[in-house]
Structures are given as C-alpha cells and as structure tokens.
Amino acid sequence: MHLLTRGLAALIVLGICVMLGFLIVSDEGRDPAAATDRTIASRAADPSPLTVAETFPAGAAGYQVEKAVAETDCTVAVTGALRSELSGYGCSQAVRATLAVPDSGYLVTAGVLNLADTQSANAVADRVRALVETGDGSFTAMTGAQIPSGTPVGWRARGHYLLYCVITGPAGEPVPSGEPLLGQITSNLLDDYLSDLVLARRASGS
Template sequence: MRHATPTRSAGRHRRTTRRHLRSEPHPTAHLLARGLAALIVLGIFVMVGILVVADEQRPSPGRTLASAEIDARIASRTVDPAALSTAEVFPAGSADFATTAREVTADCAVAATGALRTTLARYGCTQAVRAALTVGYADYRITAGMLNLPDTASATAVNDQVRALVETGDGGFADMSGAATAAGTPVLWRTRGHYVMYCVITGPAGALVPAGDPRVQRVTTELLDTHLHDRVLVRRAGAASRGSRDRA
C-alpha cells in the first residue's frame, strides 16, 4: 500500500513595504515662524534707522560742514553775533607766518584808502582785525585783515566796490601803516558770509612786488584760503553749529 507523499503547497511570502512618512508642520507653528522672522527683519531696520538718526544728531567736533551749512552759519551778524578778536584771527605762534603787529578796531576806515573808506562806512563795517606778517620763504611785508559786515549782501557789495576801485586806482586796502600803496601792488581779497578777507603785499621797504611772482600766489593761498578761510571762518561756523545744537 503506497502512502501518498504529502504535497507541500507553495506558500506566498508577502513583502510589507514600510512607508517613511514625513510629518508636516502644524499650520499654526508655520505661521508663528514666519511672523517671528518678519519681526526680526523689522527690528533690524528700526535699529539701523535709530542709529543713523542718532549719528546725524550727535554733536561731533570732527564733522565736516557742508558748504551751504557754512554759509548759513556765517550769513549775518544775527546768526553769528560773536565779535572777532586778534587771538582768533591772527593767533600767536602760527607755523605759516610770523606776526609783528596786530590790532582790532571799530574804525574800519584805517584798513582802507580812498573811496573804499566811504564804502565800508556805508555798508556798516563794525570791525577790522589787522596784522603785519612775514613769511619764511619771501622777504615780503604783508598786511592782512578781516572786516566784519552786517550780512552776506553787504560783504558782496563791498567786494564789487573793491574790484572797481582797485582797477581805477580810486581806493583799496591799506598796509599796516595806513598809507596808500603804489599802483600795481598785489592786493588780494575774498568774501565769505558777512566777512571780507584781504591782504596787501609789498617788498621790505614798500617796494613793488611783481604780481607774477609765484610766491605771491603762495601767500594768497596760505593766508587767505587756508588760514583766514579754512581755519578761522570754517572753524567759526563749526562752533556756531555746535552752539545751536547745544541750545536746542
């Protein structure tokens, strides 16, 4: 009797595939994260704005004034009422020039000759600060000065009158002795705000200095532009600017 061999049925093996599910953030958390990021960016912008405004308003002695700001600070005696002094305009111990005499006077006529005396009185000049100077690179006798007029318009009018008077020989600026200078003497001047700056250059005994001498240009640049303008007037405008912020 044959025994039937039991048939082994083929079993099916089921593969179970696991899905790795990525959990999505909750909508509320997502909104909160975006809001926080927006607040951080806004805070940065606000902080930068505060720092910029604070820097502009901080009275910094080293801050360079713009040209228009300088003009505004010395536009008239109303906004720039402090009187000039010899110590301010021609301080002792300058590296650019030596001072042999200096004075400040309310009589502006002593700084002028001819019709310019009348012009200065007409336009309200109240101060003349003058000095006799020498420089190390030329044997010149130099008289320089600064005149205090009421406002920019007055200083500009004097400037125009000086030009015409010097060209015709009917007036000009005097040397420290008050004497009129010879025709052809280098007479240079500038205006800024309510001030007129000038210098008269002669030889050691009052001799005529050729206008084409390059040292004349050097004196003009160093004395009128660098010293009287940059060191005296720009510094004065800066002091006025700091004073106005302090009062505010």
C-alpha cells in the first residue's frame, strides 16, 4: 500500500510537470507581435505622433533618404477616393520620405499613415487595391504629383498604421512589373524595416 501511494503521488507530480511544460511551450509558440501590438492597436493607446527621426532617419533601411516630412494633412499623400477614405477613418498624420535605392537608380516614396485604430487601418488597406486597380485613388510622389498609372505600389497595415511604398525610375517613370528587385524592395522596406523595426520598437515601448 505504501509503494502504491508513492507511485500514485509520482504519477500526479509527473502529470503536473507535463501540463506545465505544455503550457510553457504553447505560450512560447504564440506570435509575439500579437501581444505587443495591443499597445499600437489605437491612437488612444499610442497617442504620441511619429517623428521623421523615428521613421526615416538618415540611412533608413539602408537607403539614401533624400527628403522626409511629417504632415498633419494626410490627403497630401493620396489622390482620388483615398482622400475621403483617410478622412473618414480618422487619419491624423502622414510621415513620408523619398528614398534612393543604391545601385539601381530607383526612387521610392514611402510613408506611414496614422489612422484611428486597427480596424480603420485594415479597412483602408482593403480599399487600396480596388482603388489603385481602377485608377480611382492612389498615392502621390513627395511633390504632390499623382504617380503614373502602372507604378508598382505596396502596402501593409499594422496596428493603427498603414504603411506603403511607391517605386519609380529615376525620372518618376513606372518600373517594369517583372523587375525582380521590386519584391525585394517592398519586403525590405515595409516588412523588415517599417513593420518589424520601427513599429515593433514603438509597440514594445522601446
């Protein structure tokens, strides 16, 4: 009986250890961004405006920053129906830059738009594709000029921000859609730099 009691106790302890191990592994398997992004889920939770120094300092993402501005009028960054979309979803700020891609001659107009909350950023992101494809709305160059039809555009939503980039040739002409460097530039700038560095740093409070 004594041995049976000790055996049952050992099984109970083993079961507890297995359960704790499962919980620890499950927690480690969660996407860390999902937890930290709660701090940038809305402008109410993340009230400090973005700055040029935070978003597009010299050498941002390994590119040459030719010009960078932070503006409270979001409509200067877009054309057509995207203007009403940004106004309707509470855009309060557009931080934009012109970046030169080394050894390619390409120019990138990149920006971060500050929306009211995650739902607003996602809603605008959902509208971008349809508006760009129909020509009813798009993004502008830093000069305010509308980009030519066929210009590659990339965008992402994270937290209450919409990230985008527009890639052109050195004279502002569209880049051929088959150019393999386009995907690399878009991923590097929107995912690796703006999302996984700039916004991740803000989300973590660092």
